[in-house]
Amino acid sequence: MKESLAKELAVLRQMGIEPGLDIVRVGARPDDLAYEQGALRRFDGLGIAARVFAFPEDISQEDFTAEFRKINDSGSVRGILLFRPLPKHLDGDSIGDMIRPAKDIDCMSPFNAAKVFLEGGKGGFAPCTPAAVMEILAHYGVDLAGKNVVVVGRSPVVGRPLAMLMLARNATVTVCHTKTQNLEEICKNADIVVAAAGRPKTITPACVSPKSIVVDVGINADENGKLCGDADYGAILPIVSMISPVPGGVGAVTTSILAAHVLRAANKLAEA
Amino acid sequence: MKESLAKELAVLRQMGIEPGLDIVRVGARPDDLAYEQGALRRFDGLGIAARVFAFPEDISQEDFTAEFRKINDSGSVRGILLFRPLPKHLDGDSIGDMIRPAKDIDCMSPFNAAKVFLEGGKGGFAPCTPAAVMEILAHYGVDLAGKNVVVVGRSPVVGRPLAMLMLARNATVTVCHTKTQNLEEICKNADIVVAAAGRPKTITPACVSPKSIVVDVGINADENGKLCGDADYGAILPIVSMISPVPGGVGAVTTSILAAHVLRAANKLAEA
Numbered sequence: 391m392k393e394s395l396a397k398e399l400a401v402l403r404q405m406g407i408e409p410g411l412d413i414v415r416v417g418a419r420p421d422d423l424a425y426e427q428g429a430l431r432r433f434d435g436l437g438i439a440a441r442v443f444a445f446p447e448d449i450s451q452e453d454f455t456a457e458f459r460k461i462n463d464s465g466s467v468r469g470i471l472l473f474r475p476l477p478k479h480l481d482g483d484s485i486g487d488m489i490r491p492a493k494d495i496d497c498m499s500p501f502n503a504a505k506v507f508l509e510g511g512k513g514g515f516a517p518c519t520p521a522a523v524m525e526i527l528a529h530y531g532v533d534l535a536g537k538n539v540v541v542v543g544r545s546p547v548v549g550r551p552l553a554m555l556m557l558a559r560n561a562t563v564t565v566c567h568t569k570t571q572n573l574e575e576i577c578k579n580a581d582i583v584v585a586a587a588g589r590p591k592t593i594t595p596a597c598v599s600p601k602s603i604v605v606d607v608g609i610n611a612d613e614n615g616k617l618c619g620d621a622d623y624g625a626i627l628p629i630v631s632m633i634s635p636v637p638g639g640v641g642a643v644t645t646s647i648l649a650a651h652v653l654r655a656a657n658k659l660a661e662a
Numbered sequence: 663m664k665e666s667l668a669k670e671l672a673v674l675r676q677m678g679i680e681p682g683l684d685i686v687r688v689g690a691r692p693d694d695l696a697y698e699q700g701a702l703r704r705f706d707g708l709g710i711a712a713r714v715f716a717f718p719e720d721i722s723q724e725d726f727t728a729e730f731r732k733i734n735d736s737g738s739v740r741g742i743l744l745f746r747p748l749p750k751h752l753d754g755d756s757i758g759d760m761i762r763p764a765k766d767i768d769c770m771s772p773f774n775a776a777k778v779f780l781e782g783g784k785g786g787f788a789p790c791t792p793a794a795v796m797e798i799l800a801h802y803g804v805d806l807a808g809k810n811v812v813v814v815g816r817s818p819v820v821g822r823p824l825a826m827l828m829l830a831r832n833a834t835v836t837v838c839h840t841k842t843q844n845l846e847e848i849c850k851n852a853d854i855v856v857a858a859a860g861r862p863k864t865i866t867p868a869c870v871s872p873k874s875i876v877v878d879v880g881i882n883a884d885e886n887g888k889l890c891g892d893a894d895y896g897a898i899l900p901i902v903s904m905i906s907p908v909p910g911g912v913g914a915v916t917t918s919i920l921a922a923h924v925l926r927a928a929n930k931l932a933e934a
Binding site: 487501509535536544553554561562564565 | 759773777808810818825832833834837843844
């Protein structure tokens, strides 16, 4: 991916287009900061400009809306990444309704969400994390047509959009969650399990078989405070066909997807 | 439902609000005409005004956009139902982007689609057919939490939104389609099968068990030209726990949902 991003960047620059990323952060949640650092490093490595607009956690709706509007309305061709969820007193929906779809590289706008929902994201921006899962499977040549895929987790940022991207690739998709009653059996019968539950050891050895491909989206702290995914990696690795690690798996690819979306946004915005 | 609709209508009229339905039809497809007749009959029975704007199948994009804009921009509190799909030369997306979300009683707008996708439709309008499926299951007291639901069909108008409504009710949801490889087994293991494939005899006796609940969304013509659903009704009825007939099942409830949405739209538009 890094090579193809460098090529795309060169093409844009030849056209006089200078892409960039505007990160908007409210407060300083550790997971937001970790993602931000990873993104800044990746963008630095790629030579794409990235800057951070950080606001205090107690910023008022009025002030935040005004600040966001300035970033959104600027004539630049920079994509915008807003960390979510926002603090509870802020209305994320109104920001999603406001963001220009062409700057909306992580799918906050209803226009991009509807495209993911109804068309598997064609022509819009899917959220970066589900897009990274698809990229990993494509990279390893996993053909999804007719495969039974289980997505564990139904969040609006990962589980639901991922289910739609999988459907668009002709997978048969099952969405499981905390209310699912026979998770082990459902996962064990699947060809591919994507763990996006946000809870360590959600995917146990009883959930997998030798044919299983496991993609782990989870970013959690284990009982010793160490970074871990949703799958019990050590116990599962000897059983399955493939499993993505945490750290170094989906998260690492997500920042590359973010960069790809930033380049595409610059192109769209320059055309508009 | 009829009683509760009559009560709501009376309340709206006391507030001086007169709800209504604007049906927009391009061409004269038999299934559109059948739906239209059913809706007009139902609205007549409820005493709610409904009118039809019918346009020739070869209307130009420019003319259709202008006509649609007039209906959409009128100051009335009437909901709009546009029959889809539109003829191929017309751009349905641009109409969906244009329709006022509060008039959009069948979920064409990306704002309503995103609400269905991300929040199970809360505060917006879900498409009427999937909403009718949920109404039927609720009417018969079927608790969906933790149940395994299989949706056969992934259309943007039925299968996908229905999957999201089911998720919002805590069902574990599997979406199957033409590329699914083991449909019979997947359906047979489910608690509830919703058939929305648009093909007669998609659901065979091999797809069901005595515990199965089957909801049939299909509207097809069988080999003798008779109206039939997606399930092989006669063969399945003796096996399953419950099955909805075609005609007289989902379609009949859909026009009641349409009326409920028209009343809600009138209320929203009067408030705005």
